[in-house]
Amino acid sequence: MSTNVRSRKSTTTTSKDSNSGGSTNKTTNIKKPSTLLDLLDGSSEIAIYFLMFIYVYICPYTKVEESFNLQAMHDILIHRFNINNYDHLEFPGVIPRTFIGALFVSVLSSPFQYVVEYFGGSKLCMLYVVRAVLGFIGVTALIRLKRSIARKFGLEVAVCFALVVISQFHLLFYISRPLPNVFALSLVVLAYAYWLDNRSTVSISLLTVAIFIFRSEVLILAGPVTLSMLIGKRLKFTNLLVVGVVTALLSVGVSVLIDSYFWQRTIYPEMEVLLFNTVENRSHEWGVSPFHWYFSSALPRALLLWLPLAFLSMLVDRRALEYLLPILLFVFLYSFLPHKELRFIFYALPIFSLGSAITIARIFKQFNKSFIYKLVSIGMIGIFGANLVLSSFFFHASSLNYPGGEAFNQLHQLHSECLEQPLNVHIDNIAAITGVSRFGEISQNWNYSKKERDVLLSDYDLLLAPNATSGFDVAGSISGFTRFQLLRTPPFIQVVKEPQIYIMTSKQLPLKCPKLNSKYHITHDPCGFVKAIAFCRGHKCIKLLIVFKCMNIKLCFLFVVISTFSLLGNSEIFKGAILSSDSWYLIDKFCFTEDDATVNVKVDFRNNPNATLLLYSDLDTVWGKISTGDLTCHERVMAASSQVNSVSGLNGKTVSVDQRRARWWYFAIANCDQNTGSHYQIDIPYYEIRANNDGDSFNSLISADQQGIPQSEIAFILFFLALLIFSIVSIVFLWHRNLESKVMKLFSIVLFFKILALFVCLIYWAMFLRYESGHKDINLAGTSLDLIARALFILLLLLVGQGWTISPFYGNVVSRVINVIMFVVILVMSVAIYLVPNVTFMPSKMYTFFYDTIPGYILLAFFLTIMIWFIVLCRNSYVKQVDIVKKKFFLYFGLIFTFWFLMMPVSVLVSHFLESWVRQKTVVIFNLVVDSIFYSIIAFLFRASKSNPYVHILNMDQKEKGVRLQENGAGGELQQA
Structure with missing residues (x-):
């Protein structure tokens, strides 16, 4: 066996940055082989974008602090050059704001507007679009910072930075919100990136633009940062003056030019903001907080359990001092201002996250040095899981903070038959500041009013208000977040909601709108997806739809066969x-x-x-x-x-x-x-x-939250049965050649338990057809078998990731014991946490969906812990391999099945914010789809074929490890890998 060792060479050159006056170390690396760390690097970037889009989709509405920029985007997209119809001329607000950020986002969003209009989407869809575009800009700036971190501190720190960002809530949640601070944040984050790259003049230019256009408060940040550059000799004072003055003049000129046009008067908005907050000193009218509030409340809520690690980084790596100290000084100086909000120090979060990442990366680098470091490393994984759980609670509570937007949307849905009628709508102040915007004004015939004084309610047909009003019928109500409450039984903690906005209709409304039906139908299709599907049905997609319908008919027929032609009940x-x-x-x-x-x-x-x-x-x-x-x-x-x-x-x-x-x-x-x-x-x-219930002869029998699950389980039990047959054929194929694949044997056991679980669940559903009710113990047994199948599949992944039957470097005794412990713990935890409470006191009567509980979150957190261990195993196997085929195998295997570990927590997290009656079916069906995809990948990777370069088998006579079946001319022979 020959071993080729690739040397990793690097050349370092030092050049002078003529702009900054400092020296710059540029390292040019010869291209190195890809590693699992590289793939994690790319995957983490995708995850950050994905999480931001999830936040936008679940929480599209905005509050009063974001209203100016949001209304400005609406007016630019809808009214364009018709300035007289712009919202700010009627409601100018306390102080004027710049239009530059809103104009930039609107220009980027305008192409999507034509697509939305083509498919008949409403203006509400453009709310999602502008939020997504703004979030994309902010996340792209974060990704740019992350890559600068990789160049400065190494790829390990960059990946840890991404994980810290993912596991904290506030940064990604707010990065798509049209606050002036968020527009400035994108520029500040880019300035940080160039600061790390030692391109100081570019960094100063970006900070100056943020100061003079968006938020003058950035000056408090720019001062310590600039001082750090000067002390470190990364910036010349003369360059600072030239770049700062020129950029400031250009920024002020652009702001005056653009904003004077939109405000219809000569104006420099940020100057008026500065005067309001300093000379007039009126910011305290919005509340006062103690000096320590940023350090004792804001930063701990934003960074959660990562915050201590950020401070520790200054002891771990002296380079962190250069970046952490200016940010600490910024927060300290800002604490002197009496009015405090978390958004005022958003600019500190990326650098604090960098500090946490430096500490985390250093801890994992010391993993093999002592048992203490191993325990601390596991603790880091626990902190990551705990932060995810805490972030999910924050997200759930925040999603309930926009009752005005939800009520405004439902107002139009409930009265969709009256959109063509000239109706008068009054929006109370509470509704207006909790989500109502011009994007939600779907009807051009309705007159929307936000008057706060001299309001005569009898003049209005529809009303959004925090209290029921005489003379109006309550058509619906929207509840909002009130507080968290601890419970004595699972899920032990829950969000307490109370009605905050009532949707009311005038008693005279039926006279104005005769088409109004007493039974309302709420359909949420702001972006015209229904029309898009109709378009698809009328064109090339018709064949796909016909195939789908034929499959549906066959599945329904098969279900009748399974139920032994029992007489159909009706309830x-x-x-x-x-x-x-x-x-x-x-x-x-x-x-x-x-x-x-x-x-x-x-x-x-x-x-x-x-x-x-x-x-x-x-x-x-x-x-x-x-x-x-x-x-x-x-x-x-x-x-x-x-x-x-x-x-x-x-x-x-x-x-x-x-x-x-x-x-x-x-x-x-x-x-x-x-x-x-x-x-x-x-x-x-x-x-x-x-x-x-309403529905066909079977769906009428079961609860609405379960409809669709039985039909899906029928389809997937057939699919998994086909995979089991395929795996058995592979085993027999090798057996005839006196060969053995232990991976396929264990995989067959996994498939057996998966099929058995689905079969038991189908028995439960079939009982509805005969007895009009299912025996819940049968459903408990089916779910328990499915948990066993999942635990066995996790064991299979851990064994393969460690090199079982694949590599002669099959881990050490400690890692093998950890694999067994992981398997036993996940099996016992899964079955116990699900089965014991249901058998004892049946809390399923109380909660809606099991994983949406505290025990469920604990289970998911441990699931993510196993994922980290799986990544470590694949990475170690990759490093030890010399054979390039096996190196590729561990590389791709680790990347692909990391996504399998992520799918369950992601599906539960997303479903947590769906309506309660669709959560269970969403997670169940989604995970059946995910399991079918990844089970198919296992079957493909380990298929018994002489043309398969990745199949790894064991000769039953020689008991040799790491043998691969390869093609050799016309026949086949065994070759040592």
């Missing part, structure tokens, strides 16, 4: 008897669709004539009270949406459920009479609740 039935010493007993929950749903209740009250069957809707004012508060029995009864008792006319009758969206309903029995004369407070010999 899900909850029935049984209740003996309880408690005064209130939760039966179960069911999610009804918005159309044609019915419920039939039959209760035998003869033993408890004072008992009551209670129906709770999922409104925060109804079920929200029950799930979050310790209420008395009478309070629980009074909170119910509907009641059925022994004298009620509803007992035994079928009642339609008329609602405007899919909604959870909770069924409970209560008996508040303490004088029952029996040991049991509740004694119901028989009850039957028959819930019927």
